[in-house]
Amino acid sequence: MDGFSTLDSEEYYEQSPIEKIQGYLPMIIGAIVLIAIVYFVYTFFIGNNTDVTFSIKDISGKPITGNSIRVFSSSENKEVFKASGKAGYDTKLKFGDYKITVSSSDFPLYVENIAVDQENNAFDVVLKKQYKLDLGIAVTNNKLIKGIDNSIEITITNNGNEDISDLALDLNFSNKAVMADSVNSIMAIAGTQTKIKAIAKIQPSITLSRDEKTKGITISAKVVGTNISKKIDGIFIIEKPVLEVSPKEVKMSLSANDIKTQEINMQNKGGSPITGISLEILIDDSSGNDKEEAANWVYFTSPGKTTELLELLPEGQQRQKSFTVNAPKAARLGTISGSIKISTAKEIGIENIIPFSIEINKEVGVKLTVDFEMDVFNLKFNGNKYPSQTKKIIITNNSDVDIETPITFNVSNKDECSEDWFKFESGNNIKSLKKGEKNSNLYYTVSAPKEVAILEEGDRKAFCKINMSYKNPVNEKTEVQEFTVFINAGS
Structure with a gap:
């Protein structure tokens, strides 16, 4: 063959791609089966478990620790979680439907069905007391006035045996232009009525239908967290009074x-x-x-x-x-x-x-006139005797008021005029003097002082200053009028 070798056709054969794939097929199927088994095991036993929290509280948001919680699988009705004594619990649950029950000595049994998944994993359990309440509502004159804050009186009657605290009341009106804020922190004493004041506000742009003008609107009052509610009809919206x-x-x-x-x-x-x-x-x-x-x-x-x-x-x-x-x-x-x-x-x-x-336009004047019967005395030296003279003082009340307090007289310049020279014979005061009254019963006596004898006849020896005092009935102040009585020597 000219130095060349040749191969037999049966010895020279190359596999096609399909034949090669068919050779690996058992391995590929085995890997897929293995992955499916791993995925199933993970998702069923591990992957669908999630952290779940339960918070136990009352309607005011206050945590409640005196409770016991149980969680049941809805599909198997099997208890999967149980705990007590806390206001919050943490556990792991699979995705699915569950029934939870929470019991507490202060509240009725709580039962709820829940669904746990990736989004729903935190649950608030709100325990509510069973109230024995009646709700009454009254509005003064059944009229609400435009443009003002109207006071509404609501009466809550607690027919139970226990006081109920932290109640809240929602008020709603059939006409949405009338509004009232919720009333919170209400205490309802057992066996008594509790009166609550609420404020209703009316929007100035309120529009009333024909029925609302003739029949009035409706107020709905509801105790928050209960099914207790009441309606009252015939509340009329009227204009502000004048x-x-x-x-x-x-x-x-x-x-x-x-x-x-x-x-x-x-x-x-x-x-x-x-x-x-x-x-x-x-x-x-x-x-x-x-x-x-x-x-x-x-x-x-x-x-x-x-x-x-x-x-x-x-x-x-x-x-x-x-x-x-x-x-x-x-x-x-x-x-x-x-x-x-x-x-x-x-x-x-x-x-x-x-x-x-x-x-x-006119003041009350206080005016007294005083008339000394003699205000100048001519006293003679006569041997060893010193003559004296007695005269009276006439006082007239010319004022607009009675003088109810005493009118007194006294000598003010005692250094120059001794009280021995000048004396009041019938006392030195008048007890009172009515308006327009005249008093002529006050007498005064002047005696010749010894020193007068050494003076020449006609010389003026001494003078006495007399003060008349009384309380002004108008201003309660003491009024003083001054008079002078002169004493002459000689003739």
Whole structure:
């Protein structure tokens, strides 16, 4: 073959790709089976287990430790977890459906079905007490006023044997333009009624249907965490009331020691009863009189600077209050100015101001006239005897008031005029003196002093200053009037 060798055709054979793959096929199938077995084992025994938490609390969010929890598999009805004595529990559960039960001495048995998966693995268990409650609701006059905060009174009656704390109440209205905040932290005492105040607000843009105008709207009240609720119909939305007062201004003129009264009239011109009407006197200026003292001269019922209407003022009705000015004896000329503020309950928000001016046009004067029957004495030296003379003092009360306190006389210049020279024979005081009264019963005696004898005739030797004192009934101050009695020597 010319030096070349040849191969036999049966000895020279190469496998095709398909034949090669078929040779590895058993190995590939075995690997797939192994992977499937591993995946199944992982997902069934390990991969679908997740961390699960349970938190036990009451409706206020307070943790509850005195409890016992049990978790059952829904598919097998087999208990898979059990614990007690804590407010929170951690465990591992497979994905699936479960039933949990939680028991506590203070709460009824709690039962719930849950589904555990990758997203749902934290559960709040809220235990609720079984309340024996009745719910009552009342609205004053069944009317809510536009533009104000309306007070609503709700009555909760606890018919059970235990006090219930931390209750909450939801209020809802059939017209969504009327709203009220929830009322929280309510204590319902066993066997008693608890009255709760809530505030209902009405949007200014509220629109009422024909039925709502004629039949009213509905309020729904529900105790949070219970199925206890109640509805009340016939709540009407009305316009804000109008309070009209008269007179618009008060002007008075009176003298000191006088009293005058002015009626203040208040009329409800609006569409609903008015509550909480109060009146207050404010003093701005007292012009010549002490401001604090002048404030006591003006009142509703002495010594009240404020007063109020204890009852409702229904639509169309009116009430009166008396405004009194009692000017005392001490009042001085001038004008007292101020105002009367008339306001309603804060939620209604009505306020009226009536300015006033009070003129004191006459003062009470205190005037006493005193007439000494003789105020110059000519006393002679006559041997060893020194003559004396006795005369009377006439006092007249020309003032506008009685003087109820004593009127006294005494010598003030005792260094120049001895009390031995000048004496009051019938005492040195008058107990009282009525307005317009005259007293002529007071006598005084002047005796010749020894030193007069050494002087020439006609020389004036001495003078005595006499003080008359009394308490002014107008201002309670002591008034003093001074008089002089002269003593002459000789003729």
